[in-house]
Amino acid sequence: MARVILPQALADRFGGEVQLEIEGGNVRALLAALDARYPGIGQELEGRVAVAIDGEIHNDPLLEPVEEQSEVHFLPRLAGG
Amino acid sequence: MKRHISTTIDGEALEFLSEDGQTLLDALRDVLLKTGTKEGCGTGDCGACSVMLDGRLVCSCLVLAAEVEGASVETVEGLAEAGELHPLQKRFLEGAALQCGVCTPGFLVAAKALLEINPDPSEKEVRYWLAGNLCRCTGYDKIIRSVLDAAADMRGETE
Amino acid sequence: MSDEKKFRWVGTRPIRPDGVDKVTGRAQYGADFALPDMLWGRVLRSPHAHARILSIETGAAAALEGVHAVMTGQDLPDLFAEKAAAAGGHDDSNNLAHNVMARDKALYHGHAVAAVAATSREIAERALELIDVEYEVLPHVLDIHAALAPGAPLVHPDRVAQGIENSGPSNIAKRLQIGHGDPEEGFAEADEIIEREFSTRPVHQGYIEPHACLAQTTQDGRVTLWSSSQGHFMVRDYTAKLLDIDLSLVRVIPAEIGGGFGGKTTVYLEPIAVSLSRKSGRSVKMVMSREEVFRASGPTLGTRIKIKVGVTREGVLTAGEATLHYEGGAFGGSSVGAGCMTIFAPYAFPHVRSTGYDIMVNKPKGAAYRAPGAPMAAFALETVMDELAQRLEIDPVDFRLRNAAKEGTLASFGPRYRRIGCVETLEAVRDHPHYSAPLGPNQGRGVALGFWFNAGLQSSAGVNLNPDGTVTVLSGNPDIGGSRASLAIMTAEELGIEYEHVDVMVADTHAVGYTDVTGGSRVTFATGMAIIEAVRDVMGQLCQRAAAVWEVDAERVSWHEGEARLDGGFEPAPLGLAELAKNAGKTGGPISARAALTARGVGMGFGAHICDVEVDPETGRIDVIRYTAVQDAGRAIHPSYVEGQMQGGAVQGIGWALNEEYVFDDEGRVQNPGFLDYRIPVASDVPMIDTVIVEVPNPAHPYGVRGVGEVPIVPPIPAVVNAVHAATGIRFCDLPLSPARVLARLDEARSPGSA
Ligand code: FES
Ligand code: FES
Numbered sequence: 001m002a003r004v005i006l007p008q009a010l011a012d013r014f015g016g017e018v019q020l021e022i023e024g025g026n027v028r029a030l031l032a033a034l035d036a037r038y039p040g041i042g043q044e045l046e047g048r049v050a051v052a053i054d055g056e057i058h059n060d061p062l063l064e065p066v067e068e069q070s071e072v073h074f075l076p077r078l079a080g081g
Numbered sequence: 082m083k084r085h086i087s088t089t090i091d092g093e094a095l096e097f098l099s100e101d102g103q104t105l106l107d108a109l110r111d112v113l114l115k116t117g118t119k120e121g122c123g124t125g126d127c128g129a130c131s132v133m134l135d136g137r138l139v140c141s142c143l144v145l146a147a148e149v150e151g152a153s154v155e156t157v158e159g160l161a162e163a164g165e166l167h168p169l170q171k172r173f174l175e176g177a178a179l180q181c182g183v184c185t186p187g188f189l190v191a192a193k194a195l196l197e198i199n200p201d202p203s204e205k206e207v208r209y210w211l212a213g214n215l216c217r218c219t220g221y222d223k224i225i226r227s228v229l230d231a232a233a234d235m236r237g238e239t240e
Numbered sequence: 241m242s243d244e245k246k247f248r249w250v251g252t253r254p255i256r257p258d259g260v261d262k263v264t265g266r267a268q269y270g271a272d273f274a275l276p277d278m279l280w281g282r283v284l285r286s287p288h289a290h291a292r293i294l295s296i297e298t299g300a301a302a303a304l305e306g307v308h309a310v311m312t313g314q315d316l317p318d319l320f321a322e323k324a325a326a327a328g329g330h331d332d333s334n335n336l337a338h339n340v341m342a343r344d345k346a347l348y349h350g351h352a353v354a355a356v357a358a359t360s361r362e363i364a365e366r367a368l369e370l371i372d373v374e375y376e377v378l379p380h381v382l383d384i385h386a387a388l389a390p391g392a393p394l395v396h397p398d399r400v401a402q403g404i405e406n407s408g409p410s411n412i413a414k415r416l417q418i419g420h421g422d423p424e425e426g427f428a429e430a431d432e433i434i435e436r437e438f439s440t441r442p443v444h445q446g447y448i449e450p451h452a453c454l455a456q457t458t459q460d461g462r463v464t465l466w467s468s469s470q471g472h473f474m475v476r477d478y479t480a481k482l483l484d485i486d487l488s489l490v491r492v493i494p495a496e497i498g499g500g501f502g503g504k505t506t507v508y509l510e511p512i513a514v515s516l517s518r519k520s521g522r523s524v525k526m527v528m529s530r531e532e533v534f535r536a537s538g539p540t541l542g543t544r545i546k547i548k549v550g551v552t553r554e555g556v557l558t559a560g561e562a563t564l565h566y567e568g569g570a571f572g573g574s575s576v577g578a579g580c581m582t583i584f585a586p587y588a589f590p591h592v593r594s595t596g597y598d599i600m601v602n603k604p605k606g607a608a609y610r611a612p613g614a615p616m617a618a619f620a621l622e623t624v625m626d627e628l629a630q631r632l633e634i635d636p637v638d639f640r641l642r643n644a645a646k647e648g649t650l651a652s653f654g655p656r657y658r659r660i661g662c663v664e665t666l667e668a669v670r671d672h673p674h675y676s677a678p679l680g681p682n683q684g685r686g687v688a689l690g691f692w693f694n695a696g697l698q699s700s701a702g703v704n705l706n707p708d709g710t711v712t713v714l715s716g717n718p719d720i721g722g723s724r725a726s727l728a729i730m731t732a733e734e735l736g737i738e739y740e741h742v743d744v745m746v747a748d749t750h751a752v753g754y755t756d757v758t759g760g761s762r763v764t765f766a767t768g769m770a771i772i773e774a775v776r777d778v779m780g781q782l783c784q785r786a787a788a789v790w791e792v793d794a795e796r797v798s799w800h801e802g803e804a805r806l807d808g809g810f811e812p813a814p815l816g817l818a819e820l821a822k823n824a825g826k827t828g829g830p831i832s833a834r835a836a837l838t839a840r841g842v843g844m845g846f847g848a849h850i851c852d853v854e855v856d857p858e859t860g861r862i863d864v865i866r867y868t869a870v871q872d873a874g875r876a877i878h879p880s881y882v883e884g885q886m887q888g889g890a891v892q893g894i895g896w897a898l899n900e901e902y903v904f905d906d907e908g909r910v911q912n913p914g915f916l917d918y919r920i921p922v923a924s925d926v927p928m929i930d931t932v933i934v935e936v937p938n939p940a941h942p943y944g945v946r947g948v949g950e951v952p953i954v955p956p957i958p959a960v961v962n963a964v965h966a967a968t969g970i971r972f973c974d975l976p977l978s979p980a981r982v983l984a985r986l987d988e989a990r991s992p993g994s995a
Contacts (some may be wrong), residue, residue: 005654009403009417054657056841057693073654076416076577078759080695081445081502081610081950091447101363107361116272117265120500121448122530126915129448157265170263174255180721180888181500182262183449185267205924212924215445215915217499218721219884220891221923 008080010045010074012040017038025052027058050075053068088149090115092157100148105139106130108146108155117158119183121215128214131187131194132156138194140213152164157186160193169193169227176227179217187214192228201238204229241443244751249729249945253880254448254739256725262496270452270495271467271527278454279308279357281509281516282524284362284371284615285536286346286353289602290380291392291906293344295351297372301356304362304370305628306364307779310520312354312519316515317484320651335571337482340511340606340959347374347395347570350535353408380530380602380908384544384565386601387411390668395570395600406771411600413572418580418653419593423548426559426591430550432631438620440809440957440975441901442567445609446920449498450533455513458524461489463514468495470504470718471757472528476749482511484720493748497718497758501892502608503538534913538607541567541574547583555634555893557643559591560584560652567599568611569606575613576597582654582954583617585691586662586846594650602908608759611692611950615893615957619975622688622958636687636962637670640848644689649932661845661872661936662689662944669848674868682855683865685960689848690954694947695760698937700753702732703778705831709818710734711778713745713769716755721888722948723763728834729877730768730943734775736802737817753836761947764877765938766839772942773988777833785827786815841940847892847951855967858981862964864894868930874938874946886952887929892957895921898977 001021011018015038022037024030034044050059052073058064059077066072085178097112106123109115109132118240121127123142123154127146130141133155134148143152160167169189172178179185195202195210207228208221216224227239261267298310316337341352354371357922358364362721377391387390394409402406428435432969453467453475463485469475476539480490496502502510509526517524543566550559562583566576577595586828644662651657657832669675669687702714713731717723732739755767779799784806787794798806803814824831852866869886876882900917901954903911911920932948937944970985 005420007416007418011403055651055655055658057655058840059695059697059758060838066376075654076418076581077577078581078693079502079575079608079612079758080693080696080762081505081608081612081756090436099362102362110271111274111298116268118447119269120271120527121498122915124530124916126530131359157263166260166263170260173260173263175253177253177256177722178883179262179498179886180881181258181449181499182258182267182449183447183496184263184737185262189263203927204893208923215448215920215922217448217501217892217920218888220887220889220928220929221921221926222871222887223880223884225923225928229794231929 002066002067002071002072005033006028008076010041014041024070026066027061027064030066030072045074050077084147086146086150088151089153091156104140104142104148105144105146105149109141115156115158117186118156128191129184129187131190131214132207133190133194139150139193159190159204168232172227172231175187176192176230178219178223178227184214184216186214188224196232200232202232249733249739249790250875250877251879253878254725254729256722257728257744258724260351265498267451271500273454273466273495274525275454275456277522278592279359279520279522279524280357280364281357281513282361282363282368282525283512283532284354284368286342286349286351286531286630288346288375288377289349290378291346291375292378293342293346294374294376296354300370301367304363306359308365308522309357309358309516310354311519313341316341316482316511318343333481335573335605336506336619337479339571340482340508344923348604350532350604352536355512355516357520364734368553370567377582381411382526382540382601382603382761382904382908384567384599386930387601387941390818394830399703401707411968412597413568414598415596416577416580417593417595420650421591423559423561423591423593425457427550429552430558431553432628433550434627435548436625436973438545438623438973440543440616440619441785442535442539442899443896443919444539445501445503447499447501447503449456450528450530451508451537452527453510453513454523454525455510455517457514457517461485463491464624465490465510465514466511467492468497468504468943470497470500470720470759471712472507472749473716473754474505474757475507475510477601479505479510479514482513482656484957491748491750494718494746497720500720501610502612502759503610505759509536529870531913534918535910536604539607540602541569541603542604543615543616545874546922547620547624549624550851551632553632555639555642556585556588556633560589561721562594563593564596566596566602567603567606569601569603571605572598572600574606574805575608578613579617581653582614582691583621586689588649589652590647610889610953612690614690614954615896618688618690618954619957619961623961623971623973626686626962626965632656635673637666638690638822641666659936659939660824660844660846661934663873664934664936665846666868668934669762670849671848672870674850674930675865679852682857682967683852684963684965684967685850685852686959686966687848687850688955688958689846690951690960692845692954694765694842694845694950695762696766696842698834698838699755699767699770700834701774702752702768702834703771703774703832705778705821705824707824709844710741712770713744713973714752715744716747716752717767718746719756719764722885725769726764726877728773730772730776734802735779735817746954753834756898758901760983761845761949765842765941765945765947767943768945769839770835770837772839773835773837774833777835778831780832781831781968782817782820785820785824788827789815820871830878841938842940843874843941843946845872845946845948845951847955849955851957851963853963855964855982856984860976860979862898862982863959864926868932870934871948871951872946873948874941875935875944877945878955879933879945882933882948883931885949886931889952890929891921891926893953894926894960897957897960897975901976
């Protein structure tokens with residue numbers, strides 16, 4: 001089970017839990033599992049936020065692997081100069 | 082109204098037709114297709130368009146094309162002699178004095194003008210002389226060093 | 241990747257491949273292209289900060305001799321109305337489309353409302369004067385206070401804030417919050433708490449080359465664009481999207497770029513030039529004037545940041561909390577997200593929270609500017625860190641070191657850090673002779689730390705081996721500061737050949753695979769990775785060819801120092817690159833490879849700057865008299881260009897701190913749209929900028945590269961401001977520190993009765 005940390009504002013709207021354990025495999029599967037638990041949350045996240053998996057930020061992930069022990073954070077997307 | 086202009090640019094006698102009110106910069110770039118001289122502002126504030134007009138350093142965006150009738154203009158494009166780069170050009174390359182390079186033609190022309198009247202300038206003199214040339218990329222450090230190095234080369238103090 | 245490894249080219253300073261063209265005037269920038277049938281395009285811009293466009297009468301302009309096309313916003317397809325409505329009006333393409341040319345409302349002084357193409361610039365200018373626009377001037381909002389005031393005029397009356405439940409229309413485009421722990425708890429544990437409010441003014445990236453392009457179109461719908469930008473694929477994709485054209489029909493040829501700093505990561509002119517070209521059947525060249533650059537392109541806008549930091553007597557941070565308001569200009573989209581994410585990033589905070597608001601005002605649409613959002617945030621945090629160190633009587637660098645983020649630290653933006661060089665960077669500052677050098681009267685020294693993420697994103701590359709053994713590399717990134725050199729160095733290093741035998745070309749959108757913009761400090765890192773992958777593919781092919789010649793298994797052949805060698809023996813004699821290249825046709829055909837990837841493993845960057853200033857007590861003028869920039873580059877491939885990034889960023893930051901600001905009048909008009917009145921630092925304003933490159937290699941990159949281009953603009957503002965405090969005892973919380981403002985504070989401090 002990967003450890004997922006949701007942004008506070010989003011957690012407030014969906015169930016209130018900031019930290020949760022979710023079966024992953026990859027980002028797509030993880031989002032699907034999240035959405036099954038909190039319907040609608042997947043749509044809020046997919047394609048709108050960056051995902052940090054074990055400290056590495058991915059701006060547009062889909063098939064990025066999520067390991068059993070991984071820690072996953074959702075972040076605002078960034079622009080560079 | 083077009084005006085017929087005869088002039089010398091980078092050692093070559095040239096003739097061209099100029100619109101009324103056209104600047105030297107526009108004539109160089111748009112009529113003669115000598116685009117080595119750059120435009121950063123068009124108002125005399127950035128120095129990217131620097132050229133020598135009868136041995137005087139000017140902003141070509143502030144000079145009318147008609148003023149070069151019978152005069153001699155030197156641009157960055159005439160700096161290198163045949164196969165050989167000018168010492169300033171060499172030092173700018175070795176010293177990484179350009180990043181984007183759009184300010185470089187103006188700096189080279191202005192620096193050459195300085196070294197003609199002051200072959201051994203101090204850092205401060207170089208900084209004040211080049212204060213009319215804007216560079217947004219380099220923070221000036223490597224430009225100043227390269228000008229000082231080229232000055233030493235031209236005085237025969239290096240190698 | 242071992243640190244012991246000796247490199248032949250990496251870490252050396254050869255001359256860049258494009259250097260001679262750039263010192264002789266041969267290099268072609270955006271405005272340097274011309275075609276025989278070319279027209280000149282010019283844009284009519286709104287004289288008002290906020291106005292409804294009631295009608296545009298173009299007949300007289302179109303009738304003028306020499307005018308071949310006139311257009312308005314009605315000529316651009318409004319593809320996005322439906323999509324934008326679905327997205328609550330926030331669709332980026334919709335904003336972009338409306339920024340390129342206004343439709344029903346002009347939203348800032350300088351917003352494009354119409355354009356013409358004519359046989360000369362002068363005729364085009366005259367035609368603009370003949371266009372009659374009827375405006376209904378609307379009340380405007382110019383800054384955060386005004387935008388948030390009750391009853392404020394709304395920039396977009398139909399928009400509601402993202403991230404705020406059940407809110408009505410407002411000038412807030414977006415609210416976001418990030419953090420961890422419970423700041424209240426952290427502040428309860430603190431012995432010292434400092435709370436301050438900071439503000440910054442709009443500033444421009446200030447690239448010397450104005451935006452410019454040349455568009456050619458054909459009757460069968462093809463488009464060719466010569467354009468100066470930070471990404472020709474970006475230009476292609478945005479132009480095609482705004483005009484509803486297939487990507488395969490749009491070819492963008494990258495001009496050399498005369499500076500961008502983030503400001504050339506979007507389009508302004510290209511869709512207009514293409515439209516005018518289609519209307520006129522001629523090619524159209526467009527070049528912005530400097531005034532247009534200031535009024536209509538890229539600034540980063542004003543910010544207000546409220547910050548509160550708690551610390552124990554021993555100097556351990558307990559909590560941080562910040563509220564950040566960033567102006568995003570007429571469409572929102574400010575860098576407040578990055579502001580929230582970076583503000584507490586350099587340190588380990590057990591409890592931290594930042595809340596950001598993206599505010600719409602009647603100013604140009606903000607664009608990215610080097611580490612977008614971070615310098616203003618660093619200004620707030622690092623000034624407070626300085627004040628805390630002073631209160632606790634701890635050396636400011638020691639104080640920072642006590643709290644510095646390391647591998648495994650929970651970053652304020654969420655995840656745990658991987659290998660970073662924050663501590664090493666601070667140690668290099670502490671150990672630098674500048675840090676302990678004596679100071680004179682009216683002088684002071686400041687330090688500050690800065691952080692930036694850097695980016696990976698998508699890159700493509702091609703590597704072609706020529707029959708004589710030289711190599712041509714194709715990159716999809718415009719070379720904005722010497723990246724051809726760093727890419728050539730890595731190619732020569734991998735192949736074990738002479739640097740001079742490698743040439744790097746920035747290839748157009750039809751010639752190389754998709755590549756994201758030259759931005760986010762990503763080119764040497766990410767495009768470098770793509771090139772290394774392609775070069776390694778070429779090396780594999782070379783080994784196969786040698787194996788075929790020797791009639792052995794390819795596994796037994798490996799590539800060393802420019803030649804194929806058979807493992808475990810000295811026979812046969814190794815085959816060199818030149819020989820293999822010459823015979824490529826006989827051994828299987830030309831040798832070339834391509835690689836395309838989304839770069840993984842970005843190395844985050846830290847920099848710390850030391851600044852000495854002298855403050856003239858009579859005039860309030862501040863002189864920067866000594867400056868040292870320290871930064872973890874991971875690995876400096878071409879140290880001169882790494883130093884150049886550090887020096888250039890430092891001076892941009894000094895300008896931001898001391899001089900630069902947009903001035904608007906009461907009507908919302910920009911009062912200083914030129915380099916005379918918007919004064920960027922000149923050579924006589926600054927000293928030499930000393931540099932120290934720290935190398936904590938990024939484990940995910942073959943050579944350890946981290947990005948370097950953006951970090952250097954993060955520390956300068958607080959470094960300067962902290963130095964001014966050290967010299968005068970006055971803390972400045974509002975930029976810029978112009979002489980008048982400084983003198984007023986000095987007088988105030990000197991006046992009898994002041995504390
Ligand atoms: S273009 Fe002439 S000084 Fe700027
Ligand atoms: S090198 Fe870019 S402006 Fe000087």
